[in-house]
Amino acid sequence: xxxxxxxxxxxxxxxxxxxxxxxxxxxxxxxxxxxxxxxxxxxxxxxxxxxxxxxxxxxxxxxxxxxxxxxxxxxxxxxxxxxxxxxxxxxxxxxxxxxxxxxxxxxxxxxxxxxxxxxxxxxxxxxxxxxxxxxxxxxxxxxxxxxxxxxxxxxxxxxxxxxxxxxxxxxxxxxxxxxxxxxxxxxxxxxxxxxxxxxxxxxxxxxxxxxxxxxxxxxxxxxxxxxxxxxxxxxxxxxxxxxxxxxxxxxxxxxxxxxxxxxxxxxxxxxxxxxxxxxxxxxxxxxxxxxxxxxxxxxxxxxxxxxxxxxxxxxxxxxxxxxxxxxxxxxxxxxxxxxxxxxxxxxxxxxxxxx
Ligand code: AMP
Ligand code: MG
Numbered sequence: 287x288x289x290x291x292x293x294x295x296x297x298x299x300x301x302x303x304x305x306x307x308x309x310x311x312x313x314x315x316x317x318x319x320x321x322x323x324x325x326x327x328x329x330x331x332x333x334x335x336x337x338x339x340x341x342x343x344x345x346x347x348x349x350x351x352x353x354x355x356x357x358x359x360x361x362x363x364x365x366x367x368x369x370x371x372x373x374x375x376x377x378x379x380x381x382x383x384x385x386x387x388x389x390x391x392x393x394x395x396x397x398x399x400x401x402x403x404x405x406x407x408x409x410x411x412x413x414x415x416x417x418x419x420x421x422x423x424x425x426x427x428x429x430x431x432x433x434x435x436x437x438x439x440x441x442x443x444x445x446x447x448x449x450x451x452x453x454x455x456x457x458x459x460x461x462x463x464x465x466x467x468x469x470x471x472x473x474x475x476x477x478x479x480x481x482x483x484x485x486x487x488x489x490x491x492x493x494x495x496x497x498x499x500x501x502x503x504x505x506x507x508x509x510x511x512x513x514x515x516x517x518x519x520x521x522x523x524x525x526x527x528x529x530x531x532x533x534x535x536x537x538x539x540x541x542x543x544x545x546x547x548x549x550x551x552x553x554x555x556x557x558x559x560x561x562x563x564x565x566x567x568x569x570x571x572x573x574x575x576x577x578x579x580x581x582x583x584x585x586x587x588x589x590x591x592x593x594x595x596x597x598x599x600x601x602x603x604x605x606x607x608x609x610x611x612x613x614x615x616x617x618x619x620x621x622x623x624x625x626x627x628x629x630x631x632x633x634x635x636x637x638x639x640x641x
Pocket of ligand 1: 354471
């Protein structure tokens, strides 16, 4: 990995001037963080191996975790990957948007982007600022999430600044990310289409276009010993706040009562404790340092708020955190994939606490 030389980091609002500066930096092999509809990305010219290595250095990212290549025009794919008929169907249905497709790679893609795999991940983002930047530089841009490795993905420019100040020259501020969770990753490189990472484009949406789509086994559980991650990113401890997170499952009234008791016990032992609960339960849990994760009827709102909440818990130096859960369906599957990892899959049944 390249040594990091501390640099001055500019945080600029998205406008013609900042975007042309960003395009010049990218063409010059430097790194730029920019907003997308999923989370903020940390971009480099995907065809410049040295520039791509800079991403790994700035993030502290393991070199065996490949990056997603972002484009604004399908014609750019000619040099990057094979485009299968299923891939075209997905692009017609969901691009631009929060869907990453894994396809067989072309030889011109640097191994630094793909971590030496024979496949490559590609996505066309819908965020207007991301699109304007991709058009301005007219390069395929390799970009993972713009957080330091092990931190929650950034959903606001301020999060990127907290993680990357002094490590990259420019952050473009385009407001809060809409989806709030990273893109859905689907592989079309195996025998059957398979979701490697759930996101805003759900299994049902993908199946409406492709027919049956498999789900990678480790989406709602840790990898087993010796089990190979289909998506290398799944190997790593991800999305984890500094405090210990425990998920509480069960009937609504039991969960609220269990949260109250667990909080009281932890606070009584001198911990900096809090609960993550639905808007509907904020009042009932007002004495439990509640953090509002959104409405129980709206998994997309929970997705939108999740990473911001996890970052807030670190800022508040919380060391014991109890959280409600959403049903693992639709966007809720993506929420539980991230929340499960934040909790290292530590789960308690509310009934065991209340009875
Ligand atoms: P990030 O956007 O930071 O979450 O990182 C990109 C995600 O896409 C990681 O989880 C990678 O493991 C995954 N990814 C990128 N390229 C591939 C690939 N060729 N095969 C499988 N997963 C990939
Ligand atoms: Mg990431």
